[in-house]
Amino acid sequence: MRTVRRLFYRDIVSSVAFVALAFLSLFFFIDFVDELAEVGTRGYTTLHAALYSLLLLPGHLYELSPIAVLIGTIYALSRLAQSSEYTILRTGGLGPGRALSLLASLGLMFALFTWVVGDYLAPLAERQATQLQARFKGGIRVGGSGAWMKDRAATPDGVRSYSVNVGTARGGTQLEDVRIFEFDADGRLLGRMSAARARVDDDATWHLEEVDITRWDEADALGAVKVTERREPRFDWKSTLSASVVAAAVLPVSNMSTIDLFRYIGHLADNEQAAQRHEIQFWKRALYPFACLVMVALALPFAYLHARAGGVSLKVFGGIMLGISFVLLNNVASHLGLLRDWTPWMVAAAPSALYLLLSLAAFSWLVRYR
Numbered sequence: 105m106r107t108v109r110r111l112f113y114r115d116i117v118s119s120v121a122f123v124a125l126a127f128l129s130l131f132f133f134i135d136f137v138d139e140l141a142e143v144g145t146r147g148y149t150t151l152h153a154a155l156y157s158l159l160l161l162p163g164h165l166y167e168l169s170p171i172a173v174l175i176g177t178i179y180a181l182s183r184l185a186q187s188s189e190y191t192i193l194r195t196g197g198l199g200p201g202r203a204l205s206l207l208a209s210l211g212l213m214f215a216l217f218t219w220v221v222g223d224y225l226a227p228l229a230e231r232q233a234t235q236l237q238a239r240f241k242g243g244i245r246v247g248g249s250g251a252w253m254k255d256r257a258a259t260p261d262g263v264r265s266y267s268v269n270v271g272t273a274r275g276g277t278q279l280e281d282v283r284i285f286e287f288d289a290d291g292r293l294l295g296r297m298s299a300a301r302a303r304v305d306d307d308a309t310w311h312l313e314e315v316d317i318t319r320w321d322e323a324d325a326l327g328a329v330k331v332t333e334r335r336e337p338r339f340d341w342k343s344t345l346s347a348s349v350v351a352a353a354v355l356p357v358s359n360m361s362t363i364d365l366f367r368y369i370g371h372l373a374d375n376e377q378a379a380q381r382h383e384i385q386f387w388k389r390a391l392y393p394f395a396c397l398v399m400v401a402l403a404l405p406f407a408y409l410h411a412r413a414g415g416v417s418l419k420v421f422g423g424i425m426l427g428i429s430f431v432l433l434n435n436v437a438s439h440l441g442l443l444r445d446w447t448p449w450m451v452a453a454a455p456s457a458l459y460l461l462l463s464l465a466a467f468s469w470l471v472r473y474r
Contacts, residue, residue, distance in 0.1 A: 108193060112206055115184065116400075120176030120214070121405045131164045132157050150262035166222040170395040171427035173214050176424035177207070177403035180334035185407050196412040199468070201246035207404055218393040223361045230359045232336045238274040250281070251353045254375035257341050268345065270302075273354040277304040277347045283310065283342065284427060295319045297341070304350045310341040357382065380448065384441050387452035388434075395430070398456045402426065408470040425434065430459055 186191040212216075224311035251273075255266040264286055271281025279302040286295040299312035314337065321330040352360055352368040360368065365386040372379040406419050434455045441451030 108198060109206060111189075112180075113181040113210060114208075116177050116210060118179040120172050123176045123179070124168065127168050128161050128164060129344040131168075135160050136409050142240075146240050152236065152240060155244050156233055156236050159229045159236070160228040162221055166218060166226045166256070166392075167216040167431075169214065170220070170392075170399045170430065171424075174395045174403055174427045174430075175420060175423045179248075179420050180405045181403060181407035191409050203407070204401065204404060205469070208397065210401035213401070216395035218396055222389060222392065223363075227359050227361050227364070227414040231355070234359060235274075238278075253350070254344055254377060255345050256375065261288075264294070265345070266291075268343075270350075270354050277350060279350070279354065293320060297339070300337070304345070304347045304434035306347050308343050308346045310343055310345075312339045312341060313338040313358060315339065357385050360385075362386065363457070365389060371471060376434035380445065381442055384397040384451055386437055387449045387461065388438065391449075391452045391456060392398040393457075395456050398460045399427075399430075399465065401467070402459055403426040405463065405466040405470045408467075426459075430455060433458070 120443065135157040140150070142148050143150055143153055165314055182187060183188065184193075190279040207275035250269045253268040253270075255268065257264050257266070265288075267285045267287070269283040270279045270287075271283075273279055280300065282297075282299040282302040284297040284299075285293060287299075288294055293306060296318045297312065298316045302313070303311045305311070315335065315337070317334050317336060319332045321332070348364065349371050352364055357365075365382055369379045369382050369386060372382065399441075406423070437451050437454055440446070441448065
């Protein structure tokens with residue numbers, strides 16, 4: 105059994121690595137060509153374009169892992185079937201259940217690798233890519249109206265709520281075009297601060313620069329409201345919006361790990377903000393590595409197809425089509441779940457569950473009834 109395991113693992117791992125390398129080379133070339141249009145502006149060089157494209161590769165690897173596992177496993181098993189090695193193994197006692205258990209353990213290894221890449225390597229690399237982009241391309245515009253955050257604090261004068269808007273980010277905690285609106289418990293606007301730049305520390309202190317402060321005092325007996333304005337070169341604002349929360353709000357969701365998403369969802373829930381999009385992304389990140397396990401199960405029926413039913417190239421093409429359909433269904437399910445307000449974990453689990461049922465049905469039909 106150890107020899108069979110070594111044969112399976114060596115062929116499948118080498119095939120998956122080859123497929124992943126081919127896909128990453130293609131994506132690197134596409135990203136690099138796109139970045140060449142920016143070369144020569146603001147000191148952006150070809151070396152920076154190559155570095156930026158390299159930093160995007162861990163994210164591509166995370167997204168492509170299930171497809172690479174599917175295609176690589178189909179290729180390895182089809183070669184074994186075409187050379188009659190798999191038939192010999194079946195004759196020697198390798199039953200369907202044992203073959204499925206061998207592939208399941210390998211699928212768990214691929215799932216663990218995908219989780220490490222998606223939760224640690226890809227977010228770190230994409231943060232560096234975002235900072236490089238912000239350095240040479242004038243910052244990252246956060247949507248059409250900027251990123252909005254809410255905060256609440258208890259003061260001697262009562263509970264105060266804050267709405268914070270960030271227009272541009274030069275990294276997770278380097279911000280520009282910052283506006284802070286202060287409201288009382290009744291929702292009345294008390295003040296506004298506009299800062300050209302801001303930096304957020306780990307202790308949730310916002311260091312504002314070039315700040316315009318406007319205050320609306322309470323109305324007097326005649327109903328007149330006194331308005332005061334002043335300008336400060338620097339102003340420190342103490343908040344509960346930590347650096348990690350700010351980074352989660354202004355940076356793309358792809359820069360966040362599963363833990364970061366979980367914490368940010370808690371922050372949104374505490375401030376009664378919509379968290380559906382981030383909840384779906386959280387469950388997708390939590391369940392996506394297990395798609396590798398589904399892919400190896402989906403590839404196993406290809407080992408039972410007779411060589412005359414199609415060569416290796418035809419089976420690999422079928423694997424590519426299956427992988428593309430999985431990615432398409434995964435993305436469509438996310439958008440539909442967001443539009444229809446479906447349960448997030450069900451939206452994230454539906455594509456993998458559907459393909460797992462498809463693989464088990466194909467496996468049963470080929471092994472039991474053919």
